Amino acid sequence: MNNKKSAWQYTPELPIKYSPMFDWPQPILGTLRYFLGSGFIFSQRTVYAIVAVLAWVYFMPELSTAKNFAWSWVGTVAVVLLVINLVYGWGYHWLFWVSNLNSKECKFDRRPMAINSDRFLFANQLWDNVFLSLTSGLFFAVFYMCGFMWLYANGSIFMHTWNDGWLWYLAVFPITIWWSSLHFYVVHRLMHEWQWLYDKVHALHHKNINIGPWSGMAMHPVEHAIYLSSVMLHLFIPSDPIHVLFHLIYLAAGAYWGHIGYEGFYVGKKQVLAGGNFFHQLHHRYFDCNYGTAEMPWDKWFGSFHTGTEEDTQKVRNKTSSK
Ligand SMILES: [Zn+2]
Numbered sequence: 001m002n003n004k005k006s007a008w009q010y011t012p013e014l015p016i017k018y019s020p021m022f023d024w025p026q027p028i029l030g031t032l033r034y035f036l037g038s039g040f041i042f043s044q045r046t047v048y049a050i051v052a053v054l055a056w057v058y059f060m061p062e063l064s065t066a067k068n069f070a071w072s073w074v075g076t077v078a079v080v081l082l083v084i085n086l087v088y089g090w091g092y093h094w095l096f097w098v099s100n101l102n103s104k105e106c107k108f109d110r111r112p113m114a115i116n117s118d119r120f121l122f123a124n125q126l127w128d129n130v131f132l133s134l135t136s137g138l139f140f141a142v143f144y145m146c147g148f149m150w151l152y153a154n155g156s157i158f159m160h161t162w163n164d165g166w167l168w169y170l171a172v173f174p175i176t177i178w179w180s181s182l183h184f185y186v187v188h189r190l191m192h193e194w195q196w197l198y199d200k201v202h203a204l205h206h207k208n209i210n211i212g213p214w215s216g217m218a219m220h221p222v223e224h225a226i227y228l229s230s231v232m233l234h235l236f237i238p239s240d241p242i243h244v245l246f247h248l249i250y251l252a253a254g255a256y257w258g259h260i261g262y263e264g265f266y267v268g269k270k271q272v273l274a275g276g277n278f279f280h281q282l283h284h285r286y287f288d289c290n291y292g293t294a295e296m297p298w299d300k301w302f303g304s305f306h307t308g309t310e311e312d313t314q315k316v317r318n319k320t321s322s323k
């Protein structure tokens with residue numbers, strides 16, 4: 001770990017890097033190691049997939065019941081998604097911001113969550129963030145999940161189950177992750193470039209400069225609708241309701257995780273869980289940079305990548321002041 005006295009309490013090694021998957025020339029061994037290791041297979045993404053399967057098999061309503069609208073099955077979907085959001089949102093918050101299990105050394109920003117601040121609902125950043133996540137955030141997640149279940153149940157879109165071919169079934173999971181990275185880059189950049197949309201909608205998310213897990217889904221309802229519309233992918237590629245559920249878990253839990261404000265989960269000096277997101281933390285501090293994710297180099301390709309260095313901070317400041 002290194003300690004940097006100026007802008008941050010802690011930074012990972014700078015400049016930050018993308019996943020090696022899209023590097024050129026392609027480091028095949030590095031990519032393989034990333035894919036089989038902490039990047040994909042041994043990452044929380046696999047846990048999200050397992051949660052989606054278990055939730056679908058044991059707790060979600062039978063697909064056949066979704067042929068017609070009824071509050072009973074829609075209510076069950078809402079409860080399942082609420083529980084999943086609570087487990088991940090509170091779980092990460094408790095692990096990083098409440099308990100002493102995690103080493104506090106790798107916290108990016110020195111400041112605590114804002115309290116007694118009139119910028120936030122209830123004058124409290126945490127409660128503001130929880131409220132937005134569990135009201136309109138949950139509403140749109142339920143809306144998309146139920147919409148897809150209704151379409152699948154009525155045979156209106158093409159469904160691909162495990163029995164239809166396991167290879168494509170498994171491939172849909174990484175495709176979902178790559179697609180959501182592109183989708184997020186495009187819609188997020190649009191929300192910054194279109195001033196009206198920024199002022200009326202996205203500015204709400206950016207009230208959070210020092211971020212915690214619940215900041216991840218603290219959005220304006222219009223942004224929730226846009227952000228979660230990433231699941232529209234499944235209208236166009238043969239998928240299963242479990243893929244849609246995984247996609248929604250990935251978008252929510254991934255956002256909570258991406259805003260933890262820490263480099264990772266450490267016990268002493270040993271990193272137990274990798275993947276805090278300094279990439280997005282930089283976006284919350286400097287705004288006009290890092291619109292996408294560290295998964296795919298969209299920002300690098302389109303000239304908005306902030307690597308965490310002082311030089312890049314100056315470049316972003318010049319760009320912002322010339323607007
Ligand atoms: Zn933004």
Ligand SMILES: [Zn+2]
Nearest residue numbers: 205216280284
């Ligand atoms: Zn954010």
